[in-house]
Structures are given as structure tokens and as C-alpha cells.
Amino acid sequence: MARRRIIAGNWKMNKTPSEAKELVALLAPLVKNDDVDVVYCVPAIDIVPVAEAVAGTNVMVGAENMYIEDKGAFTGEISPDMLVDAGVKFVIIGHSERREYFKEDDTFLNKKVLKAFEKGLTPILCCGETLEQREAGVTLDWIRLQIKSDLQGVSAEQAASMVIAYEPIWAIGTGRTATSEQAEEVCKAIRELICEIYDEATAEAIRIQYGGSMNAGNAAELLSMPNIDGGLIGGASLKADFAQIVNA
Numbered sequence: 001m002a003r004r005r006i007i008a009g010n011w012k013m014n015k016t017p018s019e020a021k022e023l024v025a026l027l028a029p030l031v032k033n034d035d036v037d038v039v040y041c042v043p044a045i046d047i048v049p050v051a052e053a054v055a056g057t058n059v060m061v062g063a064e065n066m067y068i069e070d071k072g073a074f075t076g077e078i079s080p081d082m083l084v085d086a087g088v089k090f091v092i093i094g095h096s097e098r099r100e101y102f103k104e105d106d107t108f109l110n111k112k113v114l115k116a117f118e119k120g121l122t123p124i125l126c127c128g129e130t131l132e133q134r135e136a137g138v139t140l141d142w143i144r145l146q147i148k149s150d151l152q153g154v155s156a157e158q159a160a161s162m163v164i165a166y167e168p169i170w171a172i173g174t175g176r177t178a179t180s181e182q183a184e185e186v187c188k189a190i191r192e193l194i195c196e197i198y199d200e201a202t203a204e205a206i207r208i209q210y211g212g213s214m215n216a217g218n219a220a221e222l223l224s225m226p227n228i229d230g231g232l233i234g235g236a237s238l239k240a241d242f243a244q245i246v247n248a
Ligand code: PEP
Pocket: 010, 167, 171, 172, 173, 174, 175, 211, 212, 213, 214, 232, 233, 234, 235, 236
């Protein structure tokens, strides 16, 4: 069975609640597309207004982050139950910005992945190499290490339902996109790894996105590759271009 495409916007730390409502209103008529899953991953404070604004449409809401505990004395953190109660379906885990600036390592990210599944959230698990790693020829080794570590204890059924986003760090927010061949090579290797860890059915079911300066101009070519099932979009998700990617 063909995998359903999934285009997710990662708004990062960019929109106030009022601005978020304006953006949703701008995009609403443009992103109507029954053939694609469309997700807005938004800052925590925007989740409630965005969930209200997209109610009854084809757009789903995602979170950019969550904590690994159910509740308690974790000042400033957001629990998975809070996300679920607010209508969140997806959660980005392991974005390179969280790995770098907030020192989230694979042991911690594995806990997040397991917690997300426990609470019924679908992880969008990010992985990707630095430019130095690519130039040193260790990209695939690095990606395998990240994914294997982050998926410890995840069942085949859970893995089949999740999303992995391949995001080369050198392409994020830089305007420098991986070529469709580079992106396909890694996404294919990720699918092969999923087959190795689980089985062919799981590898066929899991959805793999490319992320890194995807825009209205390059989306169609990237999305035409056999192992790229969608995109995780940063900068271009904050403007009407996002709709062009959805419709590509
Ligand atoms: C991202 O941060 O997930 C991302 C892909 O950003 P951009 O599209 O801006 O490169």
C-alpha cells in the first residue's frame, strides 16, 4: 500500500498566539488537500489557539517538544498529557536545535520517543549529520547510530506508525538544500535500517521526511524520490510557500 505523504511545518520560536492565528487563516484556503497529511508543529503557547483555528479542517497540530515525565516539579516543561488534551497529534523529537542548544542526547531522546508512544502521540524523530561528518564520509554510520539509539524498546507496530525526518544540519535554515540524490540516499538507508531492526512490512509503512531548506521551488523534485514521503519545513512554513509544498 502506498504511504500517505506528510508535510509538517516546524514554526520554531517564531509566532505569537495572535500571529499564529493570522498565519493559520492565511494558509487555510491554500492547504486544503485530501491526499496529504498536513501538520503545523507550533510553539507550546500557540497550540491551543492553533488547535481551535484548524478544528474541522484537514490540518493537524504538532508540538515542537515535550518532557519525559507525566507531571510534577519540572518548572517550565510541558507534559505529553497536556499536549494530548490540547489536541496535539504529533511531536517533533530530536530536532538538531534541541540536540545542540539544549544538549538533548540519544538516551534522553529515546525516553521521549517511548513516552510519546505511551501517550498516543506520533513522534517525528529527527536525525542528521553535520557538514564535517558528511565530508568525513560518516553520514550513514552517524544516522544509523542516532536511529538505533532513539528507537530502543520501540515495537515494530509503533515504528510503523511513526515519522522519521532526515535533516542534514548543514541544510537547516541555510538555504543550502541537499540534492534529491543525497536526500534519497540517506532516506533509503534509513528504510533499510528499519527493515534490519524490524522487518520489511515496518520499513514499508514508516514515513520518512526530508527537511532542510525545502521550499516551493525544490519540493516537487525532492518529493518525487521513492523513499521521501514528505517534508519537515522550517522557514518556508511561515508563509504561503508552505501551501505550494503541500500541493507539490
Ligand atoms: C527545520 O528546522 O526543521 C528545517 C527544516 O528548517 P528549514 O526548512 O528552515 O531549513
